[in-house]
Amino acid sequence: MTNSAVAVAVDGLRVIRGGREVLRSVSFDVPRGSVTGLLGPSGCGKTTLMRAIVGVQIVAGGTVTVLGQPAGDPLLRDKIGYATQNAAVYADLTVTECLTYFASVLRVDDPAADARRVIADVDLTDHAGKLVGNLSGGQRGRASLAVALLGTPELLVLDEPTVGLDPVLRDDLWTLFHRIAERGTTLLVSSHVMDEAARCDRLLLMREGVLLADDTPEGLRAHTEQSDLEQAFLRLVRESEAAA
């Protein structure tokens, strides 16, 4: 049976896109209530892995179990908050209208109130009446992130949520992620900037469709004997290349 301490269990996952093997037998567990960072260079398969967890990716092999159900199960649809890399929000609606709509689709009790809550969470209250299309790129990304926070998701899958944001805002969002995790929500956050890795409870390092490491930041530093996580990642890449 499923382990209730594990939010996401990925086992031997293989994904082929456009004739190329994008994920090559990836296996790992994400513990419940943790903030797990998914790191790796652009094009390494992070987004594909996240899509497989959310259940929108056609997979070639392996299993993905999310909150005890196979990924993509209808039961999971109001339990996972997913924010894609590109802001998937309606440009021709105001921030409030857009979030109220998604809250209605999630069938929360009071869509308008829930929309207000998440707008405040991503610090867009001052822009709530603006059209999404008139927001800056960073603001639009936050509006898209806010959709993932609606309702009471047990798992948040966030694809590069802090890209292009100023350092203060980035710091605020990471504080928000940890606050959400303290309530028992599991977060899987992808990034290609290594300085965000230190703020994660666990790290998954990917390169060319293969998982190079699944460890805590401390464990990774100890294992590679590097104090800097960027250097630790480089060390792992060299080790895997030497082994190949």
Add this chain to the structure above:
Amino acid sequence: MSTVINPGITLATAKRILNQLRHDPRTIAMLLLVPTVLMVLLRFVFNNEMAFSRTAPALLGVFPFVIMFLIASITTLRERTTGTLERLMTLPMGRLDLLFGYAIAFGVLATLQVTIATTVSLLWLGLDIAGSVWTLLLITILDALLGMALGLFVSAFATSEFQAIQFMPVFALPQILLCGLFVPRDAMANVLNWLSDVMPLSYAVDALTAVTVTENWDGTLVRNLIVVAACAILALMLGAATLRRRTP
């Protein structure tokens, strides 16, 4: 299951689509007025009430068909390319919730559009029909919904807005050429007649012509209406089949 309709989500979706349009007043103005302006133009082109009355009812069905086809294919294509469709597919939204949401929103618009064009044609342009105005409205709204449903369906095969726009001449223009508007259907060569027999717009135009000349609801009229409605529903169902939760 995803085939179940959730009225709350369906209505929220219809409201959302109308809200999107509300922020675009120019589109709304064009949607509501362009068919009317074209009818006025047509009236002066004929410069003869009799000739106008013969062609106008068919065009009252064709204009909304074309406009709804375009609007629906572009809006759904946008929903696919901006990632909002994928996002909705990860939420507790049935595919039919989305499609019926679109059908309701565009149905409301089509009703307004057709009502304005018909009212202007009857009151000021001298359109004279033997049948009931309500039957005329019913057929034209069905036409608009058919256009919308076909637009939704074909947008699945477009990967860019350029392609989506070109599907209009591909899917809509042959139907307009063969529907009996230019040449009576039974005067066409056999092959063209057969083609026109499998095109839903032909049945809509037949029904509209019937309304012009008689006030009777005969079996042919009922059959034509059923064909148009069934084609709209079929196109919606095919559209639903193109909404995939999992993609490569």
